[in-house]
Amino acid sequence: MTIKHTREGALEEARPHYIGHRERLRERFVTGGGAALQDYELLELLLFRILPRRDTKPVAKAMLERFGSFSEALGAPPHLLEEIDGLGPKAIADLKVILAAAQRIGRDAILNKPILGSWGEVIDYCKAQMAYEATEQFRILFLDKKNRLIADEVQQTGTVDHTPVYPREVIKRSLELSATALILVHNHPSGDPAPSSADIQMTRQIADVAKPLGIVVHDHIIIGRSGHSSLRGLKLI
Structure with a gap:
């Protein structure tokens, strides 16, 4: 984390460079929904909450480069996700919760229907x-x-x-x-x-x-x- 001086001479922590990017990405999602975002950007949005103190763009891009698609990135086995820099056991568990939620939504879409x-x-x-x-x-x-x-x-x-x-x-x-x-x-x-x-x-x-x-x-x-x-x-x- 970088440090900068205020006008009064006090020290304060500088905001990480990716904070503004996160805010802009959230605003694009709120305005245009998921269709307004590329796969790596939607993956970034998920990772924001899982890795709040890290720049998640390189993590998201590394996942897509390694696994090929958004679905494959979420569905990849934990031992392969561990190879991605920035993803530890807790982050991987959180990704699997998101995957399970998506699967449950899919199940409910066919439940009680012919x-x-x-x-x-x-x-x-x-x-x-x-x-x-x-x-x-x-x-x-x-x-x-x-x-x-x-x-x-x-x-x-x-x-x-x-x-x-x-x-x-x-x-x-x-x-x-x-x-x-x-x-x-x-x-x-x-x-x-x-x-x-x-x-x-x-x-x-x-x-x-x-x-x-x-x-x-x-x-x-x-x-x-x-x-x-x-x-x-x-x-x-």
Whole structure:
């Protein structure tokens, strides 16, 4: 922190150079909303409160340079975020709180709605939840007879390229929740959402076990950083 003399000769702390920048950035957000800011600027706004005594512009730019996008920066694993100068355990925990809040908002956007009529929001929600996970997750959206969301649960977590899935466990949980329809979702940490032969086989096995019990598998969505794929859309189920 620099020191300067006042006219009276007393010493006072000079305001950090970035304070004026912060105020201007806040004003732009208040006036124009998030659309008025670039990604690194919106990330700066978040970091203001997490790192109040630090110039956050270089931190925000370093995060975007390292991870590629706003979403990937928030979704990056903690051990990689620690490589960014200025981000310690507390700051990273605060970023993950912000991410969890955004994911909760996405969940609420599809809650109590007919899922099949809100497909774009479903995809956005799944991307927010899973696109940037470092390991595979297999989750299920359980639906009632009106195709409204009953529950969203991660059933299994695996390695970087494999998650064990047991059809009987999927059906058992469906019956416990009185679900009449399912949407299966998993991520490919490699980034490529193309389904593998194992993905297709597993989906068909679950559908075959579910059908006699009156449970419909609407789709199996695969999420990657570069996009998503739908087995139903690809006519694979």
